Amino acid sequence: MELYRSHILVCGGTGCVSSDSLKIEERFIDLIEKNDLKNEAKVVKTGCFGLCEAGPIVIVYPEGAFYSQLKVEDVDTIVSEHLVKGRIVTDLLYKESIQEGEMQSINDVGFYKKQERVALRNCGVINPEVIEEYIAYDGYEALGRVLTDMTPEEVIQIVKDSGLRGRGGGGFPTGLKWDFTAKAEGDQKYVACNADEGDPGAFMDRSVLEGDPHVIIESMAIAAYAVGANKGYVYIRAEYPIAVNRLQIAIDQAKDMGLLGENIFDTDFSFDMEIRLGAGAFVCGEETALINSIEGKRGMPRPRPPFPAVKGIFNKPTLLNNVETYANVPQIILRGAEWFSSIGTEKSKGTKVFALGGKINNTGLLEIPMGTTLREAIYDVGGGIPNGKAFKAVQTGGPSGGCIPAAHIDTPIDYDNLIELGSMMGSGGMIVMDEDNCMVDIARFFLDFTVEESCGKCTPCRDGTKRMLEMLDKIAAGTGTVEDLTKLQTLAKTIKNASLCGLGQTAPNPVLSTLHYFMDEYEAHVHEKRCPAGVCKALLNYMVIDEKCKKCGICAAKCPVNCISGTKGKTVYHIDTEQCIKCNACLEACPFDAIKKG
């Protein structure tokens, strides 16, 4: 094996790739070649480092220099200064990694300090397209140990003892699920991985698949051994081309090395797996809908029972877990159930990966121990709210979750606490909202999503969510009534109780939680015909702030309906709100910020 004096880790996650990290990688390879450093420096394309906000990111080891927001031309400087002359380019470093003029370890930076990486441990560390790198980080050791040293019962017992719960949303104990599938009768069984991550604003599973695809293969093989299956399916969204590609590479490599296929590790155990692509239907994240989709049908949920553990894919017993759940398993086998259950809270063990986004400084991917408070996640790891705005709410659980207001920001994050607050863990999306977000509008946004994604099988979800959306539209348009508010609540409860699957049962949550915590905003829309956050277009009024107006007339020139009057250089301008079509053109055009809406 060759040794290098420098390793250049280039983030190859979707976020960084979208901002040209692949060109940066190419430039490094080019310049290293030109400077004759090929035997001294190695470029490694890794999975996501997590801090997407600072992308594209490059880390140079052994110094651990964390370069952020790079442009392709910056690579020239890094190569000539850092790689050739050994001088770290301080100007290009992530600014928080410099303390009193000294570069500190990236693990001491606010964003990483409180994190504990289990599921993401290899993301941003290894090259996901090279199986040897995964193996060097204890990869496939857990599978080896399981196949040669343990009985299926022992494997299930460890997973049970660890307290691991499903990371896809519901939080069902993973060990129990494995046990049910193992005990189900059937000549053929399947294991499947749910990588149909459809929650808007959530990208944990994608990052695991992009950054550490082998962990899913290893874990599914372990699961297959435990439940007695020999075939696995990974169901991935077609919207994740990089993840699909890397997982396919990983599967091919594992087959070449005999880690998938017949008689793995010279035992009787054989296991093979294949990728199935989703085709853009949120409901397919629901397990029975996913099973229908794998079978080549419309992705509509089936009534449960029978549960997939008894009758799953092609009516055979099927174990279905989410990507992040699987990503924890090899570590649990290697380090023991006790180690895993020592992290987290009483009922929620281990860590959880969240995709932090919205009005937050450090947008990105974080993995924190269960029991970390929302405040720690948002302020310590997330770096707080940008532009000095006030925190209003955090939305967890995507379209199935709810909005948690500032009053509950000190709540420790675990499955049960979030449910108690009217939200849920979901797959781990965490969207932060500030004072400029209207909660009626947010509820409407999620309802619009569920209406579109409802599969149409059961009436409460298909028609109920549509009726709710109509009421929210009315409220946002300023024609809502007090009765609408009560009707919304009644209908929401009916939909929760009567829907067939999880999508419908949780669809009203965004409305219920905002009604509960932000009733004042709904009332302002209904009674005062006012949108306090200034979002709902129909309720907006544009006004000139007299003191700020410089009488330049630019606004009047831009107005498409000529409703702004005044005399250039002489009088302050005035907007005729009756005529105004609220197109926002004047506000965008004013060079002095003299126009406000509200």
Add this chain to the structure above:
Amino acid sequence: MKELVEKVLTEENFQQLDQQIEKVRGTKGPLMPVLTQAQKIFGCVPYEVQKYVSDELKVPMSDIYGVVTFYSQFSLVPKGEYVVGVCMGTACYVKNAQPILDKISEIIDTKTGETSPDGKFTLEATRCIGACGLAPVITINEDVYGKLDVKDIPGIMKKYQG
């Protein structure tokens, strides 16, 4: 639209589809993978292609039509030369993706989910593409534009209007 569909129904495309069908023949549940490939090859899955798949895989037309219309990745008519996707994931939405969508719709005079009459643009409000660090994001075919403001839109669209 009819002419646009006819344009993609070439012999060469059907040959490619044949190869894909052969790859999965005999496996369990081959319909979705075949339709995914068909969408890639033809750029859409119109009636003629559905019929062909139905004959080859011995799956009833009604099932195939049901599947094609259920999933948003399949379309019955070809998409425009440039597919403009405005991410409407939550992270983008709370950072003003809606005004950006409105602006693009205004510039190319095409409603969301539709293709411009000249076949140049298709405007889509897409699900989260996972580039939340760049919110709000739009994609135009393979190009990604992030951290956008409504003001940036006319300049970007100009590049493609040509």
